[in-house]
Amino acid sequence: MDDKILSLNTAIAEHIQPGDSVVLGACLEPEVPFAAAHEIIRQKITGLNMIAPISDVSTDMLIGAGCCSDITGAWVGNVSSGLGHNYRRSIEAADPYRVTVHDHSNFSLGMALMAGAYGMPYAPMRSLLGSDILKSNRQLKIAANPFSDTGEQVVLVPPLKPDVAIVAVQRADRFGNNHHWGSRGLIFEAAMAAKKLILLADEIVEPDVIASDPSRVLVPGFLTTAVCHVHAAVHPAPMTGRWQRDTSFFGDYHSHSRTRDGFLAWLNEWVLDVPDHEAYLKKLGHRLDNLKITGSALAADVNYAAE
Amino acid sequence: MANYSIQELMIVAASREIRDGEVVFVGMRLPITAYGVARLTHAPNAVGLFETGVVRYAPANSLLYTMGDNANQLNAAWTAGLIPVMSLLQRGRVDAGFIGGAEIDRFGNINTSYIGDFKNPTTKLPGSGGAADIAAMSKRTLAIMNHEKRRLVERVDYITSPGYLDGGDSRKIAGLSGGPAAVITDRAILRPYGDNNELHLTSTHPGQSVEDIRDHTGWALQVAPDVTETPAPTLDELTALHTIDTDGFWR
Numbered sequence: 249m250d251d252k253i254l255s256l257n258t259a260i261a262e263h264i265q266p267g268d269s270v271v272l273g274a275c276l277e278p279e280v281p282f283a284a285a286h287e288i289i290r291q292k293i294t295g296l297n298m299i300a301p302i303s304d305v306s307t308d309m310l311i312g313a314g315c316c317s318d319i320t321g322a323w324v325g326n327v328s329s330g331l332g333h334n335y336r337r338s339i340e341a342a343d344p345y346r347v348t349v350h351d352h353s354n355f356s357l358g359m360a361l362m363a364g365a366y367g368m369p370y371a372p373m374r375s376l377l378g379s380d381i382l383k384s385n386r387q388l389k390i391a392a393n394p395f396s397d398t399g400e401q402v403v404l405v406p407p408l409k410p411d412v413a414i415v416a417v418q419r420a421d422r423f424g425n426n427h428h429w430g431s432r433g434l435i436f437e438a439a440m441a442a443k444k445l446i447l448l449a450d451e452i453v454e455p456d457v458i459a460s461d462p463s464r465v466l467v468p469g470f471l472t473t474a475v476c477h478v479h480a481a482v483h484p485a486p487m488t489g490r491w492q493r494d495t496s497f498f499g500d501y502h503s504h505s506r507t508r509d510g511f512l513a514w515l516n517e518w519v520l521d522v523p524d525h526e527a528y529l530k531k532l533g534h535r536l537d538n539l540k541i542t543g544s545a546l547a548a549d550v551n552y553a554a555e
Numbered sequence: 556m557a558n559y560s561i562q563e564l565m566i567v568a569a570s571r572e573i574r575d576g577e578v579v580f581v582g583m584r585l586p587i588t589a590y591g592v593a594r595l596t597h598a599p600n601a602v603g604l605f606e607t608g609v610v611r612y613a614p615a616n617s618l619l620y621t622m623g624d625n626a627n628q629l630n631a632a633w634t635a636g637l638i639p640v641m642s643l644l645q646r647g648r649v650d651a652g653f654i655g656g657a658e659i660d661r662f663g664n665i666n667t668s669y670i671g672d673f674k675n676p677t678t679k680l681p682g683s684g685g686a687a688d689i690a691a692m693s694k695r696t697l698a699i700m701n702h703e704k705r706r707l708v709e710r711v712d713y714i715t716s717p718g719y720l721d722g723g724d725s726r727k728i729a730g731l732s733g734g735p736a737a738v739i740t741d742r743a744i745l746r747p748y749g750d751n752n753e754l755h756l757t758s759t760h761p762g763q764s765v766e767d768i769r770d771h772t773g774w775a776l777q778v779a780p781d782v783t784e785t786p787a788p789t790l791d792e793l794t795a796l797h798t799i800d801t802d803g804f805w806r
Contacts, residue, residue, distance in 0.1 A: 322683050328621060377729050384668075432637075488634075493621065
């Protein structure tokens with residue numbers, strides 16, 4: 249197999265083009281790959297269609313930084329603090345520009361990525377009947393269930409096949425094989441649906457570590473385009489068994505981003521004036537040490553012996 | 556002076572909506588605490604679901620800021636993905652789901668998306684998340700709201716999460732079963748009443764008059780004939796709540 253290790257800067261530069269559709273943070277609240285969002289902002293990549301059910305403030309940040317033209321998602325805001333100020337300014341006042349929103353619910357976005365992942369022409373579902381999401385997103389269509397005798401209505405969701413999925417995992421080997429544990433949101437569907445998969449691994453391990461527990465593999469390495477070793481890539485989001493959530497960081501973002509000038513000052517301080525993720529971690533200093541999970545709650549051993 | 560806060564009363568009222576053995580989308584904050592109280596009192600076998608993919612038999616041991624917090628993963632019954640857990644809704648296996656919202660109307664439709672015309676809104680709210688799915692596909696939707704005139708409105712600008720739509724059997728005609736069962740506010744409990752499924756005042760919280768409640772409602776709120784007072788939390792309920800809320804967050 250090919251060695252797929254790339255630096256984060258190189259992976260973003262080589263694999264994300266202006267105008268791409270990008271799934272980032274499809275895990276909802278944990279394992280949001282903020283380091284990749286920061287790097288997209290530093291490289292000033294524009295015109296992106298950002299896809300995520302809920303991706304905490306990473307989507308709001310990318311809107312404010314001018315990176316996206318479209319949002320395909322169910323929820324954009326700040327999970328512990330409330331509304332996303334950049335999102336509001338963009339939609340309410342075109343400040344500094346207006347993004348196009350493709351409204352979904354969590355489940356309909358899941359169906360879209362699942363249809364993309366499994367090569368299905370569309371996914372039928374029962375949700376969103378009676379919801380105005382069907383009015384604001386005309387790509388979702390009501391149809392009669394051909395198998396129903398009673399004229400039952402269903403909603404058809406077209407597949408999403410993003411250009412790139414960016415997913416954070418606890419560990420990976422240099423070939424892109426990986427382990428992820430904890431709740432998965434839509435990262436499995438995102439990884440399977442996307443044309444390219446960039447992994448941000450908290451730790452790079454020897455291939456035999458991954459091979460020792462194949463049931464914990466998110467997707468096998470042949471589907472991985474690039475694997476980046478990025479320590480604490482998810483800060484300020486949590487990562488199961490590795491990093492606690494930095495809730496006051498989300499609160500600070502919320503208060504600073506209340507005004508456009510406040511947001512720009514925040515963005516300069518934490519993203520644009522910071523050359524790379526290493527420098528970001530250094531800037532966090534002891535704050536990061538306090539977020540590191542030091543406790544131990546190990547799973548029971550699993551035996552895969554063949555004889 | 557009551558020995559409980561209004562939030563504590565809301566939590567206890569919400570907990571009473573969960574029956575033993577039920578499978579419930581518990582959301583965050585107030586509802587997750589309500590789930591904990593129900594589990595420690597009358598519903599020890601209630602199962603809690605989270606959209607991230609987590610299923611739990613008991614609330615986490617510490618206060619959660621998000622359902623993705625580490626404490627919510629530890630000793631979970633299942634850490635799967637969004638589709639397996641939300642498909643339980645579509646499969647008809649979810650009894651109840653808690654949702655919140657910026658606006659709710661007389662038929663229990665909830666808006667968490669756009670204030671004003673969605674093409675040109677005056678306020679952009681964060682959006683559905685999983686609320687539209689929970690409202691469409693759980694057997695009973697339980698809404699938690701602050702009781703303000705601007706939140707309890709005649710008609711929401713945008714239906715994110717369907718309630719009884721235009722009332723009567725319009726929800727059924729749209730292809731949905733279930734529907735709102737209770738709206739728990741800081742003043743009262745409203746429930747659908749009569750053939751039209753319009754939300755009626757069914758329970759007033761202690762110290763709240765019907766007049767006050769109607770004054771704080773954005774439509775001509777009707778009073779159910781069997782309206783009662785919300786029973787104050789029992790000693791058992793308060794003890795259970797204090798066992799969970801050790802820091803007194805809700806006091």
